[in-house]
Amino acid sequence: MLKPTMSSDYYETLDINRTATDADIKKAYRSLALKFHPSTNTEAGSAEKFCQLGEAYDVLTDARTKAIYDRFGEEGLRAGAPPESDQDDVWSSQYIYHGNPGKTFRQFFGSDNPFAHLADGLMCKGVKMQDPPIERDLHLSLEDLFNGCTKKIKISRRFMNECGGTSSIKDKILTLDVIPGWHEGTRITFPKEGDQGPNCIPADIVFIVREKTHRLFVREHDDLIYKTQISLEMALTGFCVDIETLDGRLISIPINAIVHPTYKKVVTGEGMPLSQNASQRGNLIITFDTKFPKSLNPESKRLIKQALHV
Structure with missing residues (x-):
């Protein structure tokens, strides 16, 4: 055994x-x-x-x-x-x-x-517990996030009447100050703005920043990417790029270098403001899409060879 x-x-x-x-x-x-x-x-x-x-x-x-x-x-x-x-x-x-x-x-x-x-x-035991947070997306344009703005958001929430036994639905306006430089995913919390109830603490309302697509710029962290189309002639001989900024200015950026396939022009301090310090900014990065001619006549080929001959 x-x-x-x-x-x-x-x-x-x-x-x-x-x-x-x-x-x-x-x-x-x-x-x-x-x-x-x-x-x-x-x-x-x-x-x-x-x-x-x-x-x-x-x-x-x-x-x-x-x-x-x-x-x-x-x-x-x-x-x-x-x-x-x-x-x-x-x-x-x-x-x-x-x-x-x-x-x-x-x-x-x-x-x-x-x-x-x-x-x-x-x-x-009758101890009130807080309801879980209520999360809502807040869609903002790149201009909103560049310049900052104030958003008024109307919510409907349940209020307990003074007697405590009944409730009613009322609208309330929440004021949200957008700080320049906020990133996608930034969370803004309004404490205890959810529905009231006899046995619970109202939930926090949390807005989550969602960045809208922009027609000119793509954001990468604190930098702005701007893509422009140029001809082969421009790529070889130089040109200027005119860009309307997110705060309404028109800037002209001279391009004097040869624009090869991996070339990028970095303009310091023309990107997004930093949320921790709006006086500082990221960079503006210009990329290029060079269009080549579909065909060349013999004389054009001769002249190009002559011009490029070293």
Whole structure:
């Protein structure tokens, strides 16, 4: 007959004695699983401990596996316990833990959130919890983000009446000051501007900046990319690029270099303002799309060869 083995003591893992009741086992698992949950405990060894707790709970809360473990230890679980009598030659099936302590945790708590049960407890005690944030996209033009502006946004929200027992829907205007240089994804929060309710704290309303496509410029971080089409003659002999800026100025940029396929003209300080310091700006980067002639007559070819002959 197999002898109990103490190579892996589930009772010790849960810090309980071998006379512990089912309630004691669950109480111990609740406390230790919260303590060693990976989302709240990043100390070395905590993940391994969390897995050990899951296996110990899985074994000791099942009457069959607990009985086998109590009698034959871990070896009996892994190899299968022998038959109970000479008339019965069937060994019990081998026990293998599924290896997913998160699954065990979800089955026990009903959630992946290790503190969800605390939130439920607070609600039962009458403590108000805040509703999750309400997120809305705020579509802004590149001019809005370059110059800054003020946006008036109308929302409809539920207000509790003074008596506290009834509510009504009212419109409210939120004023949002756009700071020059804001980036795509910037979040602007209006605290507690969501619906009011008798048992909750109104949610925050969060606007998320979304940048509209521009007809002339493409933004890359704090730089502005401007693409212009030129002829081969212009690429070889020089020219000026006239650009209307986002703040309404007209600037003329001379191009005196040979415009080869990878050439870019960088104009310092003509990009987007920096949101941390609007007096500083990124760069304007001009790229070029050179159009080649579809055909050349013999005389034109001769003259080009003559001009390019070194």
